Amino acid sequence: MHASEEAQTESDASRSTDQETPARREFLRRGITAGGAAVLAGLAPESRAAAATPQWMTRPGQPFSNYGLPSPHEKAVIRLIAANSAVSGNGLSWTPLHDLEGTLTPNGLHFERHHNGVPQIDPAGHRLYLHGLFERSLSFGVDDLLRYPMVSQQCFIECGGNSNSGWNEEPLQAPAGSLHGLASCSEWTGVPLSVILEECGLHPDAQWLIAEGADAAAMNVSIPIGKARGDALLALYQNGERLRPENGYPLRLVLPGWEGVLSVKWLRRLQAATEPVMARNETARYTELLPSGKARQFTFVIEAKSVITRPSPGQHLAAPGWYPISGLAWSGRGVIKRVEVSTDGGKSWIDANLQTPVLPRCFTRFRLPWRWNGESCILQSRATDETGYVQPTRPALIAERGRHGYFHYNAIVSWEVSEDGSLSHVYA
């Protein structure tokens, strides 16, 4: 303890111990309560309640903590995990979108997608290597990168496989977060990748940058050089603190608005090349066979999407009356311009309020007050982005993409409210 803190504590103590023993304090407390009862009897119930002392006001609270944790009363707000038992460390965990409000995802609840677990990296032993079509092959330690000028960028990261149960024949019954929570939104801070590419002298023939992580999967992908020289970020910080191990500590790529697989975590290697590497995650995965028989490949940008997070399945409307409708919309193409809400299964739509500031490639919170009349009804939301793209209905998405899809599902989501106030996932 510092001297000044000690002095502070001592004077506090002498002030209160002068005459106040615990017994005397107890006497005073009881005395006040007994004497106060007569006065309180004449008061309205709310005033009476306001004058009563809640238990946590009767003794000092908990001490300081070095790193804060959520209230124990919020212990149900967690990432739900789906691990692949066949491949060690392969799987995912969802952000519980249905339990959160606003637009930023707390770091401990950022969704996770790992192909081979979370490497435990000592930053002192980690380097980023740049090689291939550069004038100079260079490597950078984490401490080196921390000395470069930094920028901050808020954006969502969404896995291209998010919401993929929407392709199922029958609607999956699960909380909104477990259906659509492979998406999270953070403020990322780090060094613009363009600065480092310039430092190495990128060759004009370089068309692709092949990025590889330092996990046991050595996961790699190919990034078009335009995006790499554009807003790609070498992120070191996430919502103000250093990255969490599960989100790429000590260094990850962040490619705003593009599907999550490109935001390579635990970034170790960037190779400049004329061709993509044709990695597993850009051939066998994150591609889809279209009705024409051709496959869609390198579809990087996340199209506009939205989901109502409150009320949503697993939640319950106690009785007819007013309820806030609240949800999230996002688009990899820029700003969300409009979110409409329907409470009659898409027959009529009303514009929701958008929480400001509305930022490009970020979660955008929409809200609408709604009065439930106690009848069964279907709630939907529909996002429009700055390009004029409107989130499609499920039949429209299936007509365009066919039934072989697994990735990039962004159709309108429908929640049915039953007369008993329960909610379920339906296709409308």
Ligand SMILES: Nc1nc2c(c(=O)[nH]1)N[C@H]1C(S)=C(S)[C@@H](COP(=O)(O)O)O[C@H]1N2
């Ligand atoms: N090195 C490495 N980078 C990776 C992955 C991985 O398994 N290894 N998963 C990718 C996928 S598929 C996604 S969707 C995002 C998930 O980022 P997050 O776990 O921080 O949410 O990281 C990407 N980067």
Ligand SMILES: [Mo]
């Ligand atoms: Mo992903």
